[in-house]
Amino acid sequence: MAKVITMGEIMLRLSTPDFEKFIQADEFDINYGGGEANVAVSLANYGHDAEFVTAVPNNEIGECAVAALRKYNVGTKHIAKCGERLGIYFLESGSSMRPSKVVYDRAHSSISTATAADFDFDAIFEGADWFHFTGITPAVSDAAAVLTEEALKAAKKHGVKVSVDLNFRKKLWSSEKAQKVMKNLMQYVDVCIGNEEDAELVLGYKPGKTDVTSGDLELAGYKSIFEQMVADYNFEYCVSSLRVSHSASDNGWSACIYSRDTKEFYHSKEYSIHPIVDRVGGGDSFAGGVICGMLDGKDFKAALEFGVAASALKHTIPGDFNLVSRKEVETLAGGDASGRVQR
Incomplete structure (x- = not known):
């Protein structure tokens, strides 16, 4: 199996139970998660050698976050113990027409103040096949943006593929700041993943007349911006999830991909997800599934289908992490969505 490195912030998640509003809650459910950590858990769960790079405080809460990763076979030997605190986010899960809400409490978290001196990137990327990061990490702080670029430089030095x-x-930075930072980082990227909002606000591309609330997806618009993105940044693949939000409890879920080398555009099958148990981490489970498919040697269409099926299943699981097996994903991707009891 392949060696994959992901780098970002792992956070303590405090969520209201039973779809309660914040003002109703007398207690919170505890989970740990974060974009890149979620991807690492997915890949470790599928059998790949996944290592997560981050910084956590040298206290019991930091240890709890590390233990949450170890529980699911994610490598943690490159996690730095430094900084003041673990970031926290509060989640109020929506239902029906009431949207979910997130409140961040992550200022001065350990990863936001970490520097390249806290990590041995040559050791981290030795023998690695793939490196994954997200736009969340450089948004956390200017120091984290510098750290992200240092990691990317080391990854390319070691010949590692980057997604x-x-x-x-929007609660972390403006579109203007995002574009200034992220456009520079795209020079290191081989596989670019993001939805229609991300493409517009982070890189400045708008996919035609798509309206995700009405379900009107103009696929030709996605193909057009993918072609522009490949022309501008030479990405090997451009990938976008396609979420149609009928309500907080009812989503349509599919994805599309464009190949630089074959110039093919492909739209996956669509899943109707209802009711949604927990959509947080849905995009990360999609990214993890696509990466897994590519590392497994699947063609890009099959890799996309694996990612879409993996993410559809994640929406049925509480918490940030996608804990379905490879067999479960392949069963759904193969067409069995019956949900029948397995005896």
């Missing part, structure tokens, strides 16, 4: 999930977070 990014653009993942725009």
Whole structure:
């Protein structure tokens, strides 16, 4: 199996139970997660050698975050113990027409103040096959943006393939700042993943007349921006998830991909996800599935189908991590969505 490195922030997630609003909650459910950590768990779960790189405080809460990763066979030997605190996010899970809400409490977290001196990137990327990061990490702080580029330089030095999930977070930075930072980082990227909002706000591309709330997906618009992105940054593949939000509990879910070498555009099958148990981490499970498919040697269409099926299943699981097996994903991707009891 392949060796994959992901780097980012792992956070303590405090979520209201039973779809309660914040004002109702007398207690919170505890989970750990974060964009790149979620991808690492997916890949480790599928049998790949996944290592997560981050910084956590040298205290019991930092140890709990590391233990959450070890539980699912993610490598943690390159996690630095430094900084003041672990970032926290509060989640109020929406239902029906009421959207989910996220409140961040992550200022001065360990990863936001970490520097390249806290990591041995040559050792980290020795023998690695793939490096994955997201647009969340450079958004956390200017120091984290510098750290991300240092990691990317080391990855390319070691001949490692690089993927990014653009993942725009308006509560962390503006579109103007995102474009200034992320456009520079695209020179290191081989596989670019993101939805229609990410493409516009992070890189400045808008996919035609797509309206995800009405379900009107103009696929020709995606093909057009993928062609532009490949022309501008020479990506090997451009990938986008396609979420149609009928409500917080009912989504249509599919994806599309464009190949630089074959100039083919492909749209996956679409899944109707209803009711949604937990959509947080859905995009990360998609990225992890696509990366797994490519590392397995699947053609890009099959890799996309694997990613879409993996993510559809993630929406049925509480918490950030996607804990389905490779067999479960392949069963769904093969057409069995019956949900029958397995005896």
